Amino acid sequence: MDKRQKFQILYFIATISVLIGLVDANAEGVSYDEMGADWHEACASGSNQSPIDIPLSMKSSSANANRLKKNDKLDLIVSQGIMNNVIMKDLGTTYQVPFIDGALAFWDENDELETYQILQFHVHAPSEHTFDGKFYDLEIHFVHKHFTEGGLAVISVQFDVEDGGNQDNDFITALRLNQKNLTGLNIPAMKLFEQLDKSKLYHYQGSLTTPPCSEIVTWIVVHDPQPISSAQLKYLDDKWKKNYTFAHGHGNNRLVQPLNERYVYMRVDPSQMDSSQMLWNSFLLITLFSAILILF
Numbered sequence: 001m002d003k004r005q006k007f008q009i010l011y012f013i014a015t016i017s018v019l020i021g022l023v024d025a026n027a028e029g030v031s032y033d034e035m036g037a038d039w040h041e042a043c044a045s046g047s048n049q050s051p052i053d054i055p056l057s058m059k060s061s062s063a064n065a066n067r068l069k070k071n072d073k074l075d076l077i078v079s080q081g082i083m084n085n086v087i088m089k090d091l092g093t094t095y096q097v098p099f100i101d102g103a104l105a106f107w108d109e110n111d112e113l114e115t116y117q118i119l120q121f122h123v124h125a126p127s128e129h130t131f132d133g134k135f136y137d138l139e140i141h142f143v144h145k146h147f148t149e150g151g152l153a154v155i156s157v158q159f160d161v162e163d164g165g166n167q168d169n170d171f172i173t174a175l176r177l178n179q180k181n182l183t184g185l186n187i188p189a190m191k192l193f194e195q196l197d198k199s200k201l202y203h204y205q206g207s208l209t210t211p212p213c214s215e216i217v218t219w220i221v222v223h224d225p226q227p228i229s230s231a232q233l234k235y236l237d238d239k240w241k242k243n244y245t246f247a248h249g250h251g252n253n254r255l256v257q258p259l260n261e262r263y264v265y266m267r268v269d270p271s272q273m274d275s276s277q278m279l280w281n282s283f284l285l286i287t288l289f290s291a292i293l294i295l296f
């Protein structure tokens, strides 16, 4: 077997395993009655679970702030095709839009480049990740699979009436939540990613947030809450968070999980790294200079 054949077989296995994972990723019939506390398998036994509380800065009051690391290597490029004439599935526990024409390139904390292809996006209201303990009104997960390996990368984008602004969002409008017919949607996904400030980037390794909670997810969290109008949000809240017959009206978000031994990486400009380095250098210089003064 030559390299090319091996690559093709690996690619085939990876695709199949991702597709099997995908069916589970937003399984119908998942119960949010206990916000995930009664789920089994890795959901109960894993130590690298998602979602988590994202500490926004070193000085944040988050319990995870001591495991936040600044990094100037993190980078994200997103390229989405035009989501034309797509369908949205109502899985009961979420809305999911399958879509394969899009990709992302991600440079991790070690400057390693990985590329992923989009599979689908789906919604959680309120948000699953919290930010210094704060929930946003809506979090959308753009689920991507690695081009050559088995892992997933999920981009988290948040929407909030207060922090993003109370105005209609074109991306949400395109989902036609006010209609029963969820076919023939045209969704301006690339416009959303063009508007996002992708420099506000956080990254950690975690899991699917629904059973089987497989720990295969590179989380790429862009912290730039987008606008959504309270009228748009109402369609989602009526379905989950304000719907007592759905999980006692909790919403379709899993409880945040302990970070344990993991780190959360926060993107900073190379210049910011340099300035802390410069500060350190000048500190060393002053120390050395004082030592010389004292000695002589």
Ligand SMILES: *[C@@H]1O[C@H](CO)[C@@H](O)[C@H](O)[C@H]1NC(C)=O
Binding pocket: 181, 182, 183, 184, 185
């Ligand atoms: C749903 O919307 C699509 C696109 O607008 C249209 O082609 C289709 O006929 C509609 N289906 C129903 C059942 O109304």
Ligand SMILES: *[C@@H]1O[C@H](CO)[C@@H](O)[C@H](O)[C@H]1NC(C)=O
Binding pocket: 092, 238, 239, 240, 243, 244, 245, 246
């Ligand atoms: C409330 O939740 C139940 C159970 O999931 C669902 O059947 C019903 O359609 C929901 N109500 C609304 C307004 O979405």
Ligand SMILES: [Zn+2]
Binding pocket: 122, 123, 124, 141, 209
């Ligand atoms: Zn999700």
